[in-house]
Amino acid sequence: MCLAVPAKVIEISGSGGTVSVRxxxxxxxxxxxxxxxxxxxxxxxxxxxxxxxxTEEAREVLKLWxxxxxxx
Amino acid sequence: MKxxxxxLAHGGGGTMMHNLVGETILGKLxxxxxxxxxxxxxxxxxxxxxxFTTDSFVVQPLFFKGGDxxxxxxxxxxxxxxxxxxxxxxxxxxxxxxxxxEGEILxxxxxxxxxxxxxxxxxxVTGDTKVVEKGKADGIYINTSGVxxxxxxxxxxxxxxxxxxxxxxxxxMGDHGIAxxxxxxxxSFETEICSDCAPLNHLASRILDVCDEVHCFRDxxxxxxxxxxxxxxxxxxxRIELFEKDLPVxxxxxxxxxxxxxxxxxxxxxxxxxxxxxxxxxETVLNEMRSDGYGRDSAIIGRVTEEGxxxxxxxTRIGGMRIVDMPYGEQLxxxx
Amino acid sequence: MTARTPARRCIEEIRSLAEKIPSPPLRLMEVCGTHTVSIxxxxxxxxxxxxxxxxxxPGCPVCVxxxxxxxxxxxxxxxxxxIIATFGxxxxxxxxxxxxxxxxxxxxxxxMVYSPTDALRFAREYPDRKVVFIAVGFETTQPGNALTxxxxxxxxxxxxxxxxxxxxxxxxxxxxxxxSDSRIGGFICPGHVSVxxxxxxxxxxxxxxxxxxxxxxxxxxxxxxxIAMFLGMAVEERPEVVIQYRQCVDRAGNLRAREILNRVYHxxxxxxxxxxxxxxxxxxxxxxxxxxxxxxxxxxxxxPSRERKGxxxxxxxxxxxxxxxxxxxxxxCTPEHAVGPCMxxxxxxxxxxxxxxxxxx
Numbered sequence: 001m002c003l004a005v006p007a008k009v010i011e012i013s014g015s016g017g018t019v020s021v022r023x024x025x026x027x028x029x030x031x032x033x034x035x036x037x038x039x040x041x042x043x044x045x046x047x048x049x050x051x052x053x054x055t056e057e058a059r060e061v062l063k064l065w066x067x068x069x070x071x072x
Numbered sequence: 073m074k075x076x077x078x079x080l081a082h083g084g085g086g087t088m089m090h091n092l093v094g095e096t097i098l099g100k101l102x103x104x105x106x107x108x109x110x111x112x113x114x115x116x117x118x119x120x121x122x123x124f125t126t127d128s129f130v131v132q133p134l135f136f137k138g139g140d141x142x143x144x145x146x147x148x149x150x151x152x153x154x155x156x157x158x159x160x161x162x163x164x165x166x167x168x169x170x171x172x173x174e175g176e177i178l179x180x181x182x183x184x185x186x187x188x189x190x191x192x193x194x195x196x197v198t199g200d201t202k203v204v205e206k207g208k209a210d211g212i213y214i215n216t217s218g219v220x221x222x223x224x225x226x227x228x229x230x231x232x233x234x235x236x237x238x239x240x241x242x243x244x245m246g247d248h249g250i251a252x253x254x255x256x257x258x259x260s261f262e263t264e265i266c267s268d269c270a271p272l273n274h275l276a277s278r279i280l281d282v283c284d285e286v287h288c289f290r291d292x293x294x295x296x297x298x299x300x301x302x303x304x305x306x307x308x309x310x311r312i313e314l315f316e317k318d319l320p321v322x323x324x325x326x327x328x329x330x331x332x333x334x335x336x337x338x339x340x341x342x343x344x345x346x347x348x349x350x351x352x353x354x355e356t357v358l359n360e361m362r363s364d365g366y367g368r369d370s371a372i373i374g375r376v377t378e379e380g381x382x383x384x385x386x387x388t389r390i391g392g393m394r395i396v397d398m399p400y401g402e403q404l405x406x407x408x
Numbered sequence: 409m410t411a412r413t414p415a416r417r418c419i420e421e422i423r424s425l426a427e428k429i430p431s432p433p434l435r436l437m438e439v440c441g442t443h444t445v446s447i448x449x450x451x452x453x454x455x456x457x458x459x460x461x462x463x464x465x466p467g468c469p470v471c472v473x474x475x476x477x478x479x480x481x482x483x484x485x486x487x488x489x490x491i492i493a494t495f496g497x498x499x500x501x502x503x504x505x506x507x508x509x510x511x512x513x514x515x516x517x518x519x520m521v522y523s524p525t526d527a528l529r530f531a532r533e534y535p536d537r538k539v540v541f542i543a544v545g546f547e548t549t550q551p552g553n554a555l556t557x558x559x560x561x562x563x564x565x566x567x568x569x570x571x572x573x574x575x576x577x578x579x580x581x582x583x584x585x586x587x588s589d590s591r592i593g594g595f596i597c598p599g600h601v602s603v604x605x606x607x608x609x610x611x612x613x614x615x616x617x618x619x620x621x622x623x624x625x626x627x628x629x630x631x632x633x634x635i636a637m638f639l640g641m642a643v644e645e646r647p648e649v650v651i652q653y654r655q656c657v658d659r660a661g662n663l664r665a666r667e668i669l670n671r672v673y674h675x676x677x678x679x680x681x682x683x684x685x686x687x688x689x690x691x692x693x694x695x696x697x698x699x700x701x702x703x704x705x706x707x708x709x710x711x712p713s714r715e716r717k718g719x720x721x722x723x724x725x726x727x728x729x730x731x732x733x734x735x736x737x738x739x740x741c742t743p744e745h746a747v748g749p750c751m752x753x754x755x756x757x758x759x760x761x762x763x764x765x766x767x768x769x
Contacts (some may be wrong), residue, residue, distance in 0.1 A: 003442065004548070005335050005601045013601040020325030025256075025262040029525065031555050032665040043603060043656055046495075046545075047523025050662060052601045057655050065323070087744060118444050332522075333496075383767055390415040390628045392451020394764040400743045 005051065006047035006061045011040055019044060022065055073342040085340070085401035090303075090393025109288060109307075110229060112156035114222065121222040124159035125149055128245075129214040134177070135253045138247070138266030141214055142184030142340060147271045148293070149218040150192045153344065154273035155289040156281060157219030157228040160192060165199035165216055171207035181212065188205035194218070199265050218269075223280055231308035232287035236374040238354035239312060240347040242275060243268065245297055245327040249339035253332070261331070265324050268343030275364045279347060282360045288348040294336040295399045298384065300346060302398040306382035313376035314396065316389045326339075338399050348376065417731035418632035423457055425639035432459035434642055435591050437584070437727050439577055440546075440598030441468035441755025442626050450628035456635070463727035464757035466580055467598065468542040470497050471725060471749040471756045472680045473573050476710035479503040481571055484540055484706060485516040491534060492518045493527035494542040501749050504714070505529045524570075526555040531560065533570035536567060538704045541610035543691075544573040548600040550691055551665040554672035557693075557700050569702035572693055575678060577601050578609055584726060585617045589621065594620040594642065596634055599653045604669075606661025610649045625653040672697050681713060681721030681749065721748035722755050731758040738766055 006015035007028065016029040019042060028044045030036045033052045041058035042049035054059060073096045081088045082097055098107060112123035129145045139147075153160040165185070169178070189196060227404065251267040274342075276289055287309075292300040305312045309395050321336045337342050343366060349357050361367035384396040410589050426434075433493050436446060444464045447453065453462055482503045485492045492508065499509045499520060512518040517537075526539035528594045543553045553570060560568040577598060584590055597610055601622045605692055609623045620641035624634030634652035641648055651657050671694070678690020693701050703710065715722065718736050723729040731737050736747050746752035 001535050004603075005327075005330050021331050023324040025263045025326045026331070029552070029555065032551055032662060032668060034664065043600075045548055045600060048555070049524045050548065050551070050600070050665060051656055053655070060655050063227060077510075079509065081509075200672050382768075384768075388450045388628065390450055390452070390455065390632065392454040392628075393417070394449055394451045395767055397763050 004043050004050065006041055007044050009036055009040045009042060012036065012038060019049070081355070081400070083294075084399065085299045088400070089294075090398065094096050094129075102103045103397050111152040112158065113396055114156060117336060121367050123153045123156040123220045124220050125152040125156075126215065126217040127152060128214075130210070131252060132210060132367060133252075133255050134211050135182070136267055137251045137263075139269035139342070140184050141212065142179060142181035143188045143269050144196070145214040145216045146185055146188035147269050148190060148343060149216040150188075150194060150271045150273050151345070153218050153220035153275040154271075155291055156220070156222055156277070157226040157227070157286075158222040159277065160218055160220040161272070162197045162217050162360070163189065163194050163218045165196045166214065167199070167201045168213040169201065170211050171203055171206045173211055174183075174208055177211070188271060191278070194271055195255045225353065226284060226286065228286060228289055230288055230296045230304040231291070233308040233310050233312075233348045233376050234287065234350075235303055235310060235367045235376050235378050236351050237287055237348045238351045238372050239301070239374040239376065240354065240358060240361065240372050241297065241320065241371060242272070242345055242364075242367040243291075243343075244320045244322045244325060245341060245344065246321055246336040246339035249334070250325050251298050254328070261328075263324060263328055265328060265334040266331060267321070270343035270366050272343065272345050272366060276363065277358055278360055278364060283349055283353045283357050284352060285346060286349045286357070287316065287343055288301070292341050294340050296336070296340055297346065297400055298335075298337040298396045299342075299395070301384045302382070304346075305359050305384050308376075310378045310379055310380050311381070312374055312384045313377050314384065314386045317362070318371055320369050320371045320373075337396060341360070352373065357387070409479065413629065413633050415632055418629065418636045419455055419726060421636040422460070422632065422639060425636065425643050426460055428643045430640070430642070430645060434459060434460050434593045434639075435463050435727070436594055436596060436638060437463040437465045437592045438596040438598075439465040439467040439581060439751070440596075440601065441471075441687050442600075442660055443467065443596060443598065444754055444757055444758070444760045446626050448627060448764040449633075451517045451765070452631060453627060454767070459764050460635070460639075463592065464724075464760070465727050466680060466683060466725040467577075468576070468750070468753050468755040468757070469546060469573075469575065470578045470720070470753045472502050472575060472682065473501075473544055473749070474679045474710065474713045475503060475683045475749075476713055477571065477573055479550055480703065480708050481504060481540075481542055481708040482508060482511050483513045484702065485518050485708070489493055489538050490518065491519045491530055491537050491539045492542065494518065495522075495528055495544065495739070496520050497753050497755065498542055498544060500746075502746055502752060514631045522674040524553050528556050528560060528565070528568060531565050533701075534565070535567060538569065540571060542573060545572040545577055546577050546598070546601050547669075550574045550673060551604060551662075553670045557672050558668075560700065562572060568764060569700055569705055570693075571702045572673070572691055574673070574691035575680065575733050576675060576689050576691070578605070579686050580612060580614070580680060580683065581610070581613055582682060583686045583689070585613070585619065587726065588752050589728065592619065594638060594647070595622075596631070596638070597623040597649075599623060599625050599656060602653070602657045602661065604662050604665050605626075606659055607649050607651050607657055609657045609661065614647050614649055618648040618692050619651045623649070623651045625652050627653070670675065679713065680724040716747050719748040721750045721758075724750050731761040732766075736757070738762055
């Protein structure tokens, strides 16, 4: 139930947009966040982005994704 | 049958389906050949052995990244024959078509069937076509049955899995299930993952060429690697231990699984085969697999450790242990 | 910010700190279904020292939904005017007679969704049907539900309803500690709930009861690091709220999400299956949105909870009993024939234990 994933914002339209998790794209709603921009990293739960990562935190996400890629 | 009605879960490849087949169906129809519940039935004609199998295809949607119901219907049956150590020879092809299906779609499916059969070097030699009213059959349902000749001298069956054996797989888990589910309406989820749907008979043959002591082949379709290894462990009455760090999953499939809450071990594959062989031959087999187009990402994922209750365990990446159970119900409906 | 601490180092630290625990054994409770599953899936209990035990609490939303509510939802499902939209984990939970899954097999229109937005879409696509969304979940999920209800209003939709079954975690944590039998030494707090409510939400609990709290992520390395941080506090007898899940959680949480939540819902006393009524622990619709309450619209009053004979889900949810101590566990009660919700939900304590740990290794 707490299932939430970090994702990158790749398109914005209206109050939401398209986000991407390692090549998988889906829709998310940004109404709970302020000032979402293209390229931002957000945490998505049940179709809603509940948190925006700052630059440091986004870097951590990318690092983790890279670690996973390298292991496979 | 325990339940009053058939549930979607009964087709899921997990415990409920297992019970439906094992108890309800075998209860009425059981015989020594059927009871073996292999991917194919092994029929003896003098000193020759024929493998005979059947499969029905109800995948939704009909077309998905990396394949379609036509390609699936050939590869699924070809692979079931290959998993018995057989050279697939002939297929039957049964269509149940929904009234109103566009002719162009039927032609595309036929072309996929033709191309897959050509690659697998099998011929469709008999068939049947039925048409049902609009609203039934979801476009089209396909059944294929197949016969092949089992290579002399090989004995490939789940029961042969022995303590000490290595467990290998020819590549990444989960691609097919993810590719199909992403095209489902209502999911609004796009992915670059393609179905791994492929005919594996040539790969299986190459493996047998370098190792005639292969104990078991099986293709992890519905229920994924987890269901398949549990079935093998149950039939052979052995414990199988897997190593999380060695399980091959593509980053994209892992991302999709994270997103959808799936475990790649349970997601269906249509171009994968599990190989169980003596440990001493594992490296040879692995190298042969990796040199094949359908085996580039092959890996040794575990071993058969001891006799006893059929169970599959996993060594987690942090040093703990967990059970990998048979799936309980329907994880992903209409996936193949 | 450092890269994730390797598991090995956390385990070493846990082992060395465990030797210094003031009064062992130390019982650490998590209150999030995703933690329950991650701990079981990764075999974390296998590698912890003997004097630390991890308890699972009432962190599984479907497990704590009273069975009266589930029965009421199923009876709504059987109304031919209704489309039920629900998250997957509700499908198999047994009511008194059947589950939503079985109701669907018998002809009820029950659809699985990943988001309340999907449910709203059904309402638009099927104007002559009544769409009822079963809004279970904790604070992570409720703001999204709230937004969806506001949108239903903005679009003038009259055929969209929710069963307001959402709950709040901190009141449940307090209720557990209020129990004089409680042996809980502290909490692993839910990671994503905390994204919404902020780590400071747990401060009153730490102040009042003196139990340390750590907000942890869900990967096994993160849980291990969280346990190490918790032990650091326990050993020094320094109860605080610390954040392991630095990547996602801060002290304040998501204010905007909470504002959205408060526009639509207010906290109200709520019954938790197995725990009874906990004050101010559930989400009720504000007056201006009362029309969206499914039970109100259909005139249904969920009956009081009834526990099945022999079922110990209540004690399990309070962390007083481990799954294998229940006589029904893995005998009469398995995921295929579940007596209580702790077993059937993939996030329930019994379900997780059965699926991942039940056989002797």
